[in-house]
Amino acid sequence: GAVVSQHPSxxxxxxxxxxxxxxxxxxxxxxTMFWYRQFPKQSLMLMATSNEGSKATYEQGVEKDKFLINxxxxxxxxxxxxxxxxxxSSFYICSARDGAGGMDTQYFGPGTxxxxx
Amino acid sequence: GEDVxxxxxxxxxxxxSSVINCTxxxxxxxxxxxxxxxxxxxxxxxxxxxxxxxxxxxxxxTVLLNKKDKHLSLRIxxxxxxxxxxxxxxxxxxxxDMRFGAGTxxxxxx
Numbered sequence: 001g002a003v004v005s006q007h008p009s010x011x012x013x014x015x016x017x018x019x020x021x022x023x024x025x026x027x028x029x030x031x032t033m034f035w036y037r038q039f040p041k042q043s044l045m046l047m048a049t050s051n052e053g054s055k056a057t058y059e060q061g062v063e064k065d066k067f068l069i070n071x072x073x074x075x076x077x078x079x080x081x082x083x084x085x086x087x088x089s090s091f092y093i094c095s096a097r098d099g100a101g102g103m104d105t106q107y108f109g110p111g112t113x114x115x116x117x
Numbered sequence: 118g119e120d121v122x123x124x125x126x127x128x129x130x131x132x133x134s135s136v137i138n139c140t141x142x143x144x145x146x147x148x149x150x151x152x153x154x155x156x157x158x159x160x161x162x163x164x165x166x167x168x169x170x171x172x173x174x175x176x177x178x179t180v181l182l183n184k185k186d187k188h189l190s191l192r193i194x195x196x197x198x199x200x201x202x203x204x205x206x207x208x209x210x211x212x213x214d215m216r217f218g219a220g221t222x223x224x225x226x227x
Binding site for chain 2 (some may be wrong): 038093
């Protein structure tokens with residue numbers, strides 16, 4: 001089946017630095033990718049919808065200048081957490097939508113755990 | 118590794134009940150979730166259950182958990198065409214690091 005990878009799987013950074021997380025669809029072209037965040041002991045929260053070649057659509061309450069999303073190709077979307085702070089520590093999951101053949105299936109990455117010291 | 122498995126497709130007639138099944142392998146899972154994904158949209162949390170519960174009911178939705186068999190099910194009563202979507206089962210340990218199944222595509226026929 002289709003595979004979505006994320007890199008890195010975990011990262012620890014100092015407060016004030018920026019961190020980039022990559023999401024790749026490995027064997028299909030993803031015109032749409034989604035970025036989610038999971039707070040401890042809570043369910044997923046959709047942060048933004050990323051369409052290839054256009055600006056991401058952010059959910060209400062998500063700061064677009066803090067969480068920069070780039071979807072430059074059909075197989076890669078990146079999420080950059082700028083000037084990270086401890087409250088940004090979370091588990092970030094991406095998913096990629098495979099619309100080929102009319103199936104419209106969404107595949108999830110394994111997630112990236114960000115810890116900001 | 119630990120897996121969450123679901124059947125890929127389910128087709129029912131409008132008005133019937135739908136039962137979507139999920140199995141997981143990590144016995145230390147403490148939260149189990151059901152998400153709904155409509156075409157082109159992100160996930161919507163439908164319901165979740167703690168591992169110390171056997172059943173949870175919320176309007177037309179009933180979640181059953183058999184912890185011994187590591188089996189989770191979602192029953193939708195009086196299924197409507199608007200329920201057509203992909204349903205994802207997910208688990209987490211102590212609420213962290215969720216793992217998802219591949220999703221079950223529910224088709225409701227008039």
